[in-house]
Amino acid sequence: MTSIAKYLILSLPQSTNAQGWLQNELNGGKTNLYKLNLQDFQSGTLDSLVQESEELSKIDTQLSSSVSKVIDILNNVTDSNQSKTRIINNQSIYDYIERFNWNSSKYRLDKPISQLVSIISNEAVAFDNDVRAAYQTYQTAKSNFLAADRKKNGDLSIKSLHEIVKPEQFVLNSEHLITILIAVPKNLVDDWNSHYETLTEFVIPRSSELIASDSEYSLFSVTLFKKYQNDFINASRERKWHPRNDFQYNEEILNNLRKEFDLTKQTEFKLKNDLIRLSKTAYSDIFQAWLHIKIIRVYVESVLRYGLPPQFNYYLIKFDQANLKNLSKSRKELIDKFGYLGGSGSDDKKSSTATNSLQEYASLVDTEYEPFVLYEIDIV
Known part of the structure; x- marks a missing residue:
């Protein structure tokens, strides 16, 4: 899935005084930089943060996948231009990210990190499950409608014949005779006319009647003795x-x-609209949950990188379609500039020993370890 924008969330110790360099030097000063003002969380013990880091990594990946899945569903059931609209909490996704405020009414900051993570992730997973179930229900309804549509609008070899045939074209209520229908390819009509009477025994002579034609087939009726019906169909x-022996x-x-087509069309239409509404709501809620999880993850990793007390600055760097190509270059510039941190944001030798020990934890729980906290938000 193609990215339409990417953001980097960067956490650095306050002692780096990084904002001026990020604003004026990174990517030649052409970077869209935003300052994130975040409150502190209930940190707990170092061991608990290590455990949360492992859990947050899994949930981050899971919710990223959920967001992409909802987008896939919207792409499948809506106009492609319509599906590109990204609305989060009644605002554009870019405004939501760049003006991010922690939702303290839903996720109270007096709760331990473990509780916040559980509340946020469970809510998002519930929405994800609802969308997947609704999509499966819609797919079933769509299949039923397509089958009904083929019956209504397909060629004469498969379509429903209820709008084509008339009762007077059939021998009805006979003990011995039956009228059956045969769709004959246009290039074989002469073959039909020459051979249908002798195809089996006891075919009623001159009983063939042309019922309808389309671009590929001619539909004929023929009357014969019921005893030879299967022989005639096989031949x-x-x-x-x-043979239209299904009819x-x-x-x-x-x-x-006659009712089936209208009913399946109405059902498919209703479930499609229900799915679109649910998916848009779920996208907004899952994305909000994902970003809140991402923020918690940044905080936890910052503590593991830089130590306590939490004295970090958080930055948001935007790469839109025009400068996505500069993302890798910018990451390298960040490493060149701040690689010296190595997990210690202080020049104090005493704190350096403590934070270096935190680095051992951090390098264990973060497989994409870098000397500072840096995560991507991929907008697809």
Whole structure:
């Protein structure tokens, strides 16, 4: 799935005084930089943060996948231009990210990190499950509608014949005779006319009647003794004619078929609209949950990198379509500039020993370890 924008969330110790360099030097001063003002969390113990780091990594990946899945569903069921609209909490996704405020009414900061993570992730997973279930229900309804549509609008070898045939074209209520229908390819009509009477025994002479034609087939009726019906059908297939032995003239069945198309169309239309509304709501809520999880992850990793007390600055760097190509270059510039940190944001030798020990934890729990905290948000 193609990215339409990417953001880097960067956390650096306050002692780096990094904002001026990020604003004026990174990517030649052409970077869209935003300052994130975040509150502190209930940190807990170092061991608990290590455990949370492992869990946050998994949830981050899971919710990223959920966001992409919802986008895939919207792309499948809406106009492509419509599906590119990204609305989060009644605002554009860019405004939501760049003006991010922690939702303290839903996720109270007096709760331990472990509780916040559980509340946020469970809510997002519930939405994800709802969308997947609704999509499966819609897919079933769509399949039913397509099958009904083929019956209504397909060629004469497969379409429903309830709007085509008339009762007077059939021998009805006979003990011995039956009228069957054969769809004959246009290039085999002469073959039909020459051979249908002798295809089996006891075919009623001159009983063939042309019922309808389309661009590929001509539909004929023929009357014969019921005893030889299966023989006639098998012999027809051998001559590459298409018996419509799925069709029997029955008023009740025909009435049900007339209703089937309209019912499946209405059901598909309703479930599609329900799915679109649910998916848009779920996208907004799952993305909000994902960003909150990402923020917690940045905080936890900052503590593991830089130590306590939490004295970090958080930055948001935007790469839109115009400068996505500069993302890798900018990451390298960040490493060149701040690689010296190595996990210690202080010049104090005493704190250096403590934070270096934190680095051992951090390098264990973060497989993409860098000397500072840096995560991507991929907008697809």
